[in-house]
Amino acid sequence: MDKYELAEEIRSFLRLEGGDLVGFADLQSLPVDVRYDLPYGISIAVVLDPEIIRRIINGPDVDYLLEYRRVNELLSLLGKKVSSFLEGKGFRAECFSATNTGIDWDTLSTNLPHKTVATRAGLGWIGKCALLITPEYGSAVRITSVLTDAELPAGTPKVHSDCRDCHACVDICPGNAVTGLDWEVGMSRDQLYDPFKCREVAQRWQREREGITDNICGMCIATCPWTQRYLKKTG
Numbered sequence: 203m204d205k206y207e208l209a210e211e212i213r214s215f216l217r218l219e220g221g222d223l224v225g226f227a228d229l230q231s232l233p234v235d236v237r238y239d240l241p242y243g244i245s246i247a248v249v250l251d252p253e254i255i256r257r258i259i260n261g262p263d264v265d266y267l268l269e270y271r272r273v274n275e276l277l278s279l280l281g282k283k284v285s286s287f288l289e290g291k292g293f294r295a296e297c298f299s300a301t302n303t304g305i306d307w308d309t310l311s312t313n314l315p316h317k318t319v320a321t322r323a324g325l326g327w328i329g330k331c332a333l334l335i336t337p338e339y340g341s342a343v344r345i346t347s348v349l350t351d352a353e354l355p356a357g358t359p360k361v362h363s364d365c366r367d368c369h370a371c372v373d374i375c376p377g378n379a380v381t382g383l384d385w386e387v388g389m390s391r392d393q394l395y396d397p398f399k400c401r402e403v404a405q406r407w408q409r410e411r412e413g414i415t416d417n418i419c420g421m422c423i424a425t426c427p428w429t430q431r432y433l434k435k436t437g
Contacts, residue, residue: 340429
């Protein structure tokens with residue numbers, strides 16, 4: 203089986219299991235320890251329920267919390283399944299949960315963000331709010347990654363933002379966490395937004411809204427014009 207056949211088999215497998223977007227990334231230019239000495243990455247995205255996303259323009263509700271958890275659990279399951287699939291074919295594979303994996307709580311960062319794999323796979327770019335923006339669904343997705351030594355046909359990496367002069371997420375952020383700069387590959391996350399201000403807002407929602415028990419907000423997701431384009435298509 204060549205790399206294209208393997209890629210199509212992985213893509214078909216993941217879509218049948220509930221993945222909405224699948225891309226493949228060449229990670230060999232990254233430090234070996236960051237990528238666990240594995241040269242390729244599989245980026246998997248699952249789209250969030252549009253009806254729920256429509257309602258969080260003014261902040262999160264319990265339905266969004268449950269949807270957030272559902273999608274994270276599905277992504278973790280997909281990562282485990284595709285890792286087992288690859289290992290069954292004799293390859294090495296490492297999967298990660300969709301959230302809180304390997305976080306340095308002093309910086310609220312990870313060595314290899316899922317967004318890095320996704321942009322290198324060509325699934326989208328990083329928005330001003332530091333979220334992955336996809337042409338199909340805007341930022342209304344959650345993502346995870348699987349690293350492997352299976353050679354896969356890498357997508358064309360995204361190296362700059364397509365947000366241009368849009369400031370929707372900057373204007374709506376209740377914590378003023380978004381700086382408004384356009385992303386380019388190599389930029390640090392902290393140039394785009396302040397994760398501590400974002401977390402403060404999420405913690406405020408927990409105090410103010412009954413049933414919100416996780417650090418979530420989502421207002422920047424709902425207001426993004428690329429997300430709005432997806433929402434309009436769904437009615």
